[in-house]
Amino acid sequence: MNGIRWIASYPKSGSTWLRCMLAAYTTGRAPQLWSDVHAESPELEAMLRFGDLPPLRPSEPVLVKTHFKADVPLLRPFRDGTAKALHLVRNPRDVLLNAMRLARIPRDDTERGRAFARDFITSKGLGLRSGPGGSPGYGTWPDNVRSWTESPGELFPHADVLTVRYEDLRADPVTRFSEVVEFLDLGRPVDGENIRHAVDSATPGRMRELAERSDRQGDGKKRPIHLGDRTEHDERMRTGGSDAEKPSFLGDGKDGQSLAFLGEDIESAYQELVHGDSGFAHYAKQYEYAG
Structure with a gap:
C-alpha cells in the first residue's frame, strides 16, 4: 500500500528514538548522523522551514514525522494520500x-522549574511561553492526542491508525517495534533479525554517540528540532558558535517521574489535573497516566 505514513506525537514523546529504529530497519544499517534519520522519515516542520513538502499522493510508502495536530489546516491536502497514522503517546508528566x-x-533551579510546571499545568501542555516545543499547531496535550486517536477517520478516510504507548515500547522494544513495522506496511515482510538489529542500533548509548558524531561532523544542524528552539541553534551553526552550553536534545528516557521536587503544591496541582473531569484527565486515565 502506497501513501504517507505519519509518525505523529506530542513534542518530547520519544519519536526521535522511534525514527532512529525505523531508519536502521529500512536501510539495514544503524544511522550515523541525524541526516540519516531525516532521510528515512523527514520532519514536516523542518521541511516547511526550508520550503518543502511531502508528496500529496506518493507512489510508494513514505514516512513523515510531525508534532502537529491531525486537524490543522496544513494537513488537509494530504487527506487522500495518507495511508497510515502511527500515534506515539507518552506520560505527559515526563513530557513536561x-x-x-x-x-x-x-x-535545582526551583523557581524557574515551578514557573515552567505551572505554565504546563495551566496550558494543559507546552504553551508558547514554555520555551522549546511550544507551537500553536501542536495544541494542548489532550487536543493533540484527541486529533490523532478520535478524528483520523474523518480527516484521513483511507488511513489505518495505531496508537503506541512510549512506555510499552520501552518495556519490550522488540515486540512493540515489530508491531509498529507490521502496521506501517513498508512494502516487504517483517524481518525479525532486522527488527532486533534496529532496536540494538538505537540504544541510549548509541543515540548519544549519533548526536555527538553529528555535532563533530557539522551535521548538528540536522538534529531533530522544534520550531521553538531552531532559531538559536541555527545562529550558533552560522557563526561557528558552540552548543556546549545547550542541553542534549536526547533525554534519558525515564518515565513515571514525580514533580514533588518542585514542591508538593506543584505535584498536587498536577494530580488535580489528571484526576479531574477535563480532556487532559480523560486521556491520562485512558492511557494509564493518572497514577
Missing part, C-alpha cells in the same frame, strides 16, 4: 520534565 530540561532549567 523532558521539555523543562530542553529549556535549560536544571532540577
